[in-house]
Amino acid sequence: xxxxxxxxxxxxxxxxxxxxxxxxxxxxxxxxxxxxxxxxxxxxxxxxxxxxxxxxxxxxxxxxxxxxxxxxxxxxxxxxxxxxxxxxxxxxxxxxxxxxxxxxxxxxxxxxxxxxxxxxxxxxxxxxxxxxxxxxxxxxxxxxxxxxxxxxxxxxxxxxxxxxxxxxxxxxxxxxxx
Ligand code: IMP
Numbered sequence: 001x002x003x004x005x006x007x008x009x010x011x012x013x014x015x016x017x018x019x020x021x022x023x024x025x026x027x028x029x030x031x032x033x034x035x036x037x038x039x040x041x042x043x044x045x046x047x048x049x050x051x052x053x054x055x056x057x058x059x060x061x062x063x064x065x066x067x068x069x070x071x072x073x074x075x076x077x078x079x080x081x082x083x084x085x086x087x088x089x090x091x092x093x094x095x096x097x098x099x100x101x102x103x104x105x106x107x108x109x110x111x112x113x114x115x116x117x118x119x120x121x122x123x124x125x126x127x128x129x130x131x132x133x134x135x136x137x138x139x140x141x142x143x144x145x146x147x148x149x150x151x152x153x154x155x156x157x158x159x160x161x162x163x164x165x166x167x168x169x170x171x172x173x174x175x176x177x178x
Contacts, residue, residue, distance in 0.1 A: 005175060007167045012158055012175035016150065021132070021160055021174065022056060024149040028130055029060035031147050032100065036128070037063040039098040044090075045069045046115065048169070049104030052161035053132040053149070057102065068092065072114055085114040094122045100147075103131040104161045109141030116143055132160065133174075 004013050043061075045054040047069055058067060071088040099119060106112055112129065119127055130147035138154050139145070156177040158168030168175065 004178060007158065007164045010164060011178040012164075012168070013178050014173060015157055015159075015176035016174040018172045021149070021172075025053065025056045025132065026060060028132075028147045028149050029057055029062075032057075032130065033060075033062045036098070036100065039126075040065070041098040041100045041128075042066045042068060042092075042094065043100045043102055044115075044119075045102045046104070046111070047071045047089075049161045049163065050102050050132070052169070052172075053104055054102045057130065066092075072111055074114070085118055087115070087118050090118075090122075094119070094124045096123065096125045098126045098128070099124050100128045100130055103129065105133040105135070105157075106131045106145055107135045107138050109139045109143065112143055112145075113141050133157070133162075 004011050043054070043058060043065055045051070045067065048071070054067075068090065070090050073086045073088050074083045101112070101115055103112065106129070116127060128146040129143065131145055132149040134145055134148045134151050135154050136151050156164070157174050158164045159171030159174045161169050162174075163169045
């Protein structure tokens with residue numbers, strides 16, 4: 001029985017079922033299998049939110065691949081640009097590698113832009129992006145989002161790895177704010 005759930009001060013209602021999510025993830029896997037199998041890619045899983053999508057997606061990738069886990073951290077350094085972005089956990093040499101970034105959700109694209117900027121400096125061959133969810137009306141960057149699970153409106157969702165203030169990541173369905 002699906003009911004409204006409370007997370008801290010907010011309420012959420014069921015939005016997208018587990019079956020629909022898994023179908024969309026399988027479609028993403030099929031596209032990546034068709035397009036990337038000869039490219040020996042490195043999948044870069046952007047933590048925390050992508051853990052559930054990454055797990056379901058990568059189980060359905062049908063060719064040998066490398067998988068790494070990264071976190072994006074911003075801090076104010078002394079450079080003229082102000083905020084400096086760092087990728088925590090990125091230790092291997094990615095020179096000439098074909099990268100597939102695995103994101104939970106692309107909203108404005110600010111996070112993706114930061115990832116791009118850091119990865120470009122590492123002389124990678126190519127960057128592709130796979131995301132479980134995309135908010136196309138919010139996204140305003142130039143980078144192509146190559147593999148999209150489900151497009152949603154500009155509303156706040158939790159579940160399937162996504163959180164509200166740290167809660168909700170474990171939900172296997174998506175919930176939307178009431
Ligand atoms: P960006 O605006 O594309 O940089 O998205 C930044 C981050 O905001 C995402 O990686 C998520 O962690 C978070 N985010 C964006 N929209 C949602 C949402 O609807 N629910 C939970 N987190 C979100």
